[in-house]
Amino acid sequence: MIKKPFFGLRKPKLKYPVEDTIKLDSINEIPLPLRVTLLSDNNERSDDVDLKVGDKVKTGQLLGLSEKDGDYLISTVTGTISEISQYTGYFGKTCASISINAETEDQWDEEFIKAVKAPASKNCVKFLRRLPGAPSLSSVLSNESSVKTIIINGIDKDLLTVTNQLIVKTGVESLTEGVRYLKQITNTDRIIIIVPPDLTYQAEKTGAEVRVVKPLYPNTLPHIQMKNIMGITVPPGKSFEEMGVCFISAEAVTALARVFNSQEFPIYKRLTVINKDSRTFNVRARIGTPVKDILNTLDIETIHGDRLIMGGPMTGNAIYSDEMPVLPDTDAIMVQDKDQIIQSSDTHCINCGECIRVCPAKIPVNMLIRLLENDMFEEAAEEYDLLSCVECGLCSYVCMARIPILHYIMLGKHELSQLKMLEESSE
Numbered sequence: 001m002i003k004k005p006f007f008g009l010r011k012p013k014l015k016y017p018v019e020d021t022i023k024l025d026s027i028n029e030i031p032l033p034l035r036v037t038l039l040s041d042n043n044e045r046s047d048d049v050d051l052k053v054g055d056k057v058k059t060g061q062l063l064g065l066s067e068k069d070g071d072y073l074i075s076t077v078t079g080t081i082s083e084i085s086q087y088t089g090y091f092g093k094t095c096a097s098i099s100i101n102a103e104t105e106d107q108w109d110e111e112f113i114k115a116v117k118a119p120a121s122k123n124c125v126k127f128l129r130r131l132p133g134a135p136s137l138s139s140v141l142s143n144e145s146s147v148k149t150i151i152i153n154g155i156d157k158d159l160l161t162v163t164n165q166l167i168v169k170t171g172v173e174s175l176t177e178g179v180r181y182l183k184q185i186t187n188t189d190r191i192i193i194i195v196p197p198d199l200t201y202q203a204e205k206t207g208a209e210v211r212v213v214k215p216l217y218p219n220t221l222p223h224i225q226m227k228n229i230m231g232i233t234v235p236p237g238k239s240f241e242e243m244g245v246c247f248i249s250a251e252a253v254t255a256l257a258r259v260f261n262s263q264e265f266p267i268y269k270r271l272t273v274i275n276k277d278s279r280t281f282n283v284r285a286r287i288g289t290p291v292k293d294i295l296n297t298l299d300i301e302t303i304h305g306d307r308l309i310m311g312g313p314m315t316g317n318a319i320y321s322d323e324m325p326v327l328p329d330t331d332a333i334m335v336q337d338k339d340q341i342i343q344s345s346d347t348h349c350i351n352c353g354e355c356i357r358v359c360p361a362k363i364p365v366n367m368l369i370r371l372l373e374n375d376m377f378e379e380a381a382e383e384y385d386l387l388s389c390v391e392c393g394l395c396s397y398v399c400m401a402r403i404p405i406l407h408y409i410m411l412g413k414h415e416l417s418q419l420k421m422l423e424e425s426s427e
């Protein structure tokens with residue numbers, strides 16, 4: 001089995017346009033939509049909870065989906081549940097979907113106020129997990145936590161996305177407050193903030209240790225930051241938390257400050273919208289707002305054949321409907337013009353070697369793709385290190401044969417996880 005430690009960063013290094021491509025003073029506020037839709041992480045709703053169409057809900061209310069799995073959502077509006085269904089996403093993965101017809105006035109649920117009085121309590125952690133930025137705080141707040149370092153991402157992981165850079169640039173005060181709360185409620189020894197060079201001044205005021213990264217892709221991906229900043233290579237199958245590190249976005253840290261300062265659950269998500277001409281907009285929308293409401297507000301027109309992507313150009317996923325809602329971890333929405341989409345092809349690999357030269361994980365991608373194209377997922381993991389892939393997308397970007405390599409890789413990982421689940425359930 002190949003288990004090469006990465007990284008040898010080689011070309012291409014894609015430069016970030018950073019925040020000067022958008023006007024800082026213009027946050028585009030998206031009006032409250034008529035209906036929001038909330039998606040759970042991964043479970044279907046089970047029959048053991050009493051949640052039904054017609055129920056009235058308040059803003060900030062916990063909506064239980066399954067007592068057995070403890071799955072839940074948090075309402076970002078006050079209104080009436082209009083639909084409970086199942087959403088099918090990438091690779092057929094399903095999750096529960098709850099739509100709520102929103103009323104114009106928010107009535108706040110009180111359970112949250114009680115919960116924040118005991119930050120380490122189970123109930124408070126439940127709320128904190130659902131903050132904008134979707135922080136993985138449960139692992140840090142547990143008494144048995146092995147996390148020793150929290151890394152705040154003050155630079156977005158994907159190109160053209162400036163959500164977190166703008167939060168560092170314009171929200172130093174609440175970021176500083178958030179860092180103070182993080183120190184109070186966790187037992188971590190170190191809090192580090194990662195920023196591009198032009199945000200060093202702001203980062204130094206936050207009270208966190210500052211590390212500056214060159215705004216070059218893929219330097220900003222967490223696996224590569226782990227190697228470059230912490231000197232740790234995360235073995236395949238291990239999480240960052242198991243290696244003693246927790247990543248959290250700058251936005252989640254400011255949301256934490258809001259939680260403890262105002263005792264209101266943060267219901268808005270900041271995101272970057274990237275138009276067809278690469279022009280970007282800085283947006284604030286209710287979590288659950290459909291993509292089409294955001295595009296309408298920004299006067300972005302789409303026609304048949306254009307592509308909508310949740311996320312940035314390198315790591316985002318195409319979506320099939322503009323009804324898709326903004327989620328707590330949606331940092332960007334990208335619109336691609338149908339004439340600029342580079343279509344994938346079913347051409348065979350021509351062995352040019354470009355993918356191997358760019359791969360930061362040093363994977364022999366040309367060999368890996370041969371196994372994946374033939375559904376040989378276990379062999380791909382055993383022989384060519386499928387699970388070491390950090391999903392940067394550079395191999396797909398440079399592939400002359402236009403093979404959708406990253407999608408084959410994601411499918412391979414998904415199939416392996418399904419196999420593993422099957423094996424575990426039959427034991």
Ligand code: SF4
Binds near residue numbers: 360396
């Ligand atoms: S996406 Fe491609 S280039 Fe990036 S780590 Fe995975 S195999 Fe390597």
Ligand code: SF4
Binds near residue numbers: 351352356
């Ligand atoms: S870049 Fe594409 S064509 Fe070239 S070796 Fe890799 S998979 Fe084959």
